[in-house]
Amino acid sequence: MAAGSSFGKNFIVTTFGESHGAGLGCIIDGCPAGLYLSVEDLLPYMERRRPGQSEFTTSRNEGDYPEILSGVFEDKTTGTPISILIRNKDQRSKDYGNIKEVYRPGHADLTFDKKFGFRDYRGGGRSSGRETAARVAAGAVAAKLLSCFGISVRAYTKSIGDISIEIYDENEKNDLYMPDHEAYEKAREYIRSLVEKGDSAGGVIECVISGVPAGLGDPVFDKLDALLAHAVMSIGAVKGFEVGDGFDASLSSGQRNNDVFIPDGKGGIKKETNHAGGILGGISDGSDIVIRCGVKPTASIAMLQKTVDKNGNEKELLITGRHDPVIVPRAVVVVEAMAAITIADALIGHTGDRIESIPGGIS
Amino acid sequence: MAAGSSFGKNFIVTTFGESHGAGLGCIIDGCPAGLYLSVEDLLPYMERRRPGQSEFTTSRNEGDYPEILSGVFEDKTTGTPISILIRNKDQRSKDYGNIKEVYRPGHADLTFDKKFGFRDYRGGGRSSGRETAARVAAGAVAAKLLSCFGISVRAYTKSIGDISIEIYDENEKNDLYMPDHEAYEKAREYIRSLVEKGDSAGGVIECVISGVPAGLGDPVFDKLDALLAHAVMSIGAVKGFEVGDGFDASLSSGQRNNDVFIPDGKGGIKKETNHAGGILGGISDGSDIVIRCGVKPTASIAMLQKTVDKNGNEKELLITGRHDPVIVPRAVVVVEAMAAITIADALIGHTGDRIESIPGGIS
């Protein structure tokens, strides 16, 4: 069935909405009571996903202003569903005629028709990247909750094409969210060279989750890394996922790949290295959780493409309008949101719904 | 909560059991009625996962003979839960004293203690690779069901260390399940060189699912590739997952990465290439579904390792007993099983539970 619009078992996020309908949004069910929450907590996250931020993003001005419809009373969450609505704006009454009957390569046009019998062809409908705005709003709530427990989630661009960051520089701010100035400049040139031809680029996003206590996650099907994989692979355009050393671990040997346990000097235990990426046997080990995902180049390119129409006739297609020549920078906050939702879900399974579960809550 | 022992929404597999308890097994809930099924359908799958097959697998003779306890009547599934039990045998009353209090690097010992407060230290307990025997039994049922719909699932070793197969040779049979004779011989040498030092190797498994009709999967959180990622990343030792070109797509451009649609010559539509790996927007597109996963080197190595005990005291640990120097060959069928379960689950969501849903069923 189509019923795959919810994520999580304890902190459950359900999204709705299409690119060109009345609006989109989410319901968060299971957020504990007593968390201070307002629209201001959501805005910085929405802002990072917003188009029109740089030369590398579409200029559609979505002006995504979320409205919290329920679940907050006197500035605190009540424990009941938090519903967030984002109205669609700037929907130009543009002519979608040229893609109505034609399947865009790299898009979900064909598969939607096969699954549902027809599709909302305006801007991709439900498969539009715009759907992620609802995830980001929910992720902002999850991140706020996690921050009360000393857990932080931070994603950034690891590479664009084959240009990777060398060292993470927290002071470097740029429109590719690529925390290494030299790499940023190279990446910018690389993208520009593709844009000139009407082509597009891909890249890799890395996400580091710090402060997660040891003991979160399950040992079998719901391993914490399996849930993170599910979460991150559910973002459109993501084609690969890794935790810790990921695929490189397959090139290593047991001796080199094993993280040796050592005393942490404070009576506890830590790992000397973190090849595992913070998860052992599906359960957090107290180290930073480190994940990565590979993002494909934007499918909507400004080049003439061969394709077919719904009747199987060969066509030539030129996608007009402006599209991000690289999705990676705007997807950074989406990865962060999905990671935050996943960790919040595991955390509440661990702590239960007790009102004391939010440190400093309900005072 | 610990309740993460089930997978799927329609074809639901729940596993139980530890390495050294009375036994392990599974319940499959949601398998349609009318499928011909017997233990003989399970045995070839169990056999491939079985230890003691080659120089690269432990000699523990598990003799995994599954018993179908329910859900089959007069050789056909009844539509009610299929329960499968595999008794544990060959449990040497070995002394686990040396690992009872000590955390093995690369294992879940520490994280189990942190999550549950204590652990079953015999052979890894629930985090033992032996848990996958139950998945393989369930996967055999899923594969049988899929075969009625013309869907096949086939996994194999893609690489060991940095030695990869060149071309898939279906006639090549070897104990590494590596379908390229030359690569196999190199990989064997590579593993032997590590074994000599007491070290271990990793590798990559690839899985191809053919015959899946276009239209399976959901567009948002339960994208078919996200579910496959969840399924495969839930296998112990797997550190990365890819669909289609995976991480390499991030190095490509939109023009090169887009799969152009063309007429299939039979009135239908096909893709000229398959960079996407058979899934577009989370929904199957009718091409082969191609996934890969990266497997870390066996954590149990025959070398002296530094570690700590549960009180944080430094220890030296030598893991005795025989362990697979590479997990990849035995994990091949586990990947196949998890992929089959995932596709069966999506298929039943699509067809419903109607008795006509199995082609040729109930005759």
Added chain:
Amino acid sequence: MAAGSSFGKNFIVTTFGESHGAGLGCIIDGCPAGLYLSVEDLLPYMERRRPGQSEFTTSRNEGDYPEILSGVFEDKTTGTPISILIRNKDQRSKDYGNIKEVYRPGHADLTFDKKFGFRDYRGGGRSSGRETAARVAAGAVAAKLLSCFGISVRAYTKSIGDISIEIYDENEKNDLYMPDHEAYEKAREYIRSLVEKGDSAGGVIECVISGVPAGLGDPVFDKLDALLAHAVMSIGAVKGFEVGDGFDASLSSGQRNNDVFIPDGKGGIKKETNHAGGILGGISDGSDIVIRCGVKPTASIAMLQKTVDKNGNEKELLITGRHDPVIVPRAVVVVEAMAAITIADALIGHTGDRIESIPGGIS
């Protein structure tokens, strides 16, 4: 955890919203594509639940006008989530001071405080009967879907206090939704006599679901009657549930209670009687499904009541404002909605999500 705001496995309804927040509504995930749907389909259902219809309902004019935010394109459902929003209006800036600290007898004030640590005291918050507006909107969609399959759902007032209908008269229309004119008149007098004292009445609602094919439901935990019980008992103020002869069956004997099978004269099979209420072993048998529920008298009475405040001090409480002296008439459509949602959920499990699943759909 608090995460209990969703109902169903295939046709999944998630509601949000409080009595006095910005609004309330629902997401329906899993409605098949191709169903013709517009706000006009919802209005007759909303209207029946609306207050201010008669002398027995509050005069708060909610003017519940639902907005469909997503999931419908060119008048047809797309298979993606249908989100419905109902804005709250007529929220008098009334002084809730007298119930802010005091627990109303028969209400959820105390239990919300115990569960969540505090509560939204305005009009009952999430435990307000107003929450059912979202269920009714979802139920209208379910009913529309069922009607395509020839399934109808019809609820009515069976009794008020000890006054019961004798025979169902489909032509009788009245503000108690009690289809027997004589019983209606007696019930009206009974309620008036209670209203005079500031007291309130309860009653029984019956619901008949016709046209359900034999074979829906599951044999064990998710028996169709168990799901209907869950659905109907989740409506506030409902204290009992029955299927078929219900509790009276416990007074009968096997011979009298068994429904004998007979030929239906058309080559099929029917039951001579329907003591079972259309469900045998948890699975529909093709007869009418008949369920009933007992509704308690309105807890908000216009009489001075003893109670305590949140510090445990004795208080006297007089609830002001107008409240329905009997909830039954407005709950009739809520029972109908929950029944429709439950049957739609079972139906889609049976038919799958295929586009052909809606008879006459996608033409």
Added chain:
Amino acid sequence: MAAGSSFGKNFIVTTFGESHGAGLGCIIDGCPAGLYLSVEDLLPYMERRRPGQSEFTTSRNEGDYPEILSGVFEDKTTGTPISILIRNKDQRSKDYGNIKEVYRPGHADLTFDKKFGFRDYRGGGRSSGRETAARVAAGAVAAKLLSCFGISVRAYTKSIGDISIEIYDENEKNDLYMPDHEAYEKAREYIRSLVEKGDSAGGVIECVISGVPAGLGDPVFDKLDALLAHAVMSIGAVKGFEVGDGFDASLSSGQRNNDVFIPDGKGGIKKETNHAGGILGGISDGSDIVIRCGVKPTASIAMLQKTVDKNGNEKELLITGRHDPVIVPRAVVVVEAMAAITIADALIGHTGDRIESIPGGIS
């Protein structure tokens, strides 16, 4: 789909098995680690459900001896799935020919055929009352867990036919589990009079759950009473469910039905009466939770009955073999089991999976 063999969200019970297969049992996923558990904890519960206890139960000697296959190590639960197996014995190679093609009135024969296309006709297959043995085993685990929190669950026969107990006498022990000696004697005579004619009786079971803290349950779809209704209505032969005053509340007035809050003399709050049955707005209020269910008379009667065969031909059927003339006494422990499972599930949602969650656990 058929996948309705699991119950619960946190303490998840999945059952399998038929009357005449190799065996039946369950997996409990989500039981916290550290609970002392052995087969001895299960036996008293199994014993109460066992046939052959009295003149009113079948003489089939099932000798239900459960085996714990997993999840327990050194006498304590490990937090991983607890699997319990009960082998079928005493399966007479009896001739089921007379019911193979014929539909027994009041049984699930017809509906299984309609749903699954065929059925396991031996002893009712999955719809056999024997399936409840697995529930009782799981319920025993739940009850043990609850007892650590000071919560007790106690069910008994409230009435047989129209003979009800007057006052609960805890010292009265009899084979009808009817705690009022005088009522027991009358009920025995009533049943005997029916048995003489080959007929059967029904009755009502009441269950009292004491010690539940205020604050368990959810306010909307997963109200604690809705979950209890789901749980209890999922037991075969149960046709009605009530909480507190149940249907009688519909005859009362608001003034009489409201439970007034008063100080409990210890600084807390209690209710003066308990018409609500311990649940307000779906959440436990700290009082005893009181539920009841109506059980129909045994469908298998020793009288000639009219029916049809699968081809719709009229038949006469005489069911042979011995059947319980009243199901109520053996169903008492099943109701207790389902109630315990439901409360355990809600409790773990509240406390989380932390090892401290079992008072005195992990010492």
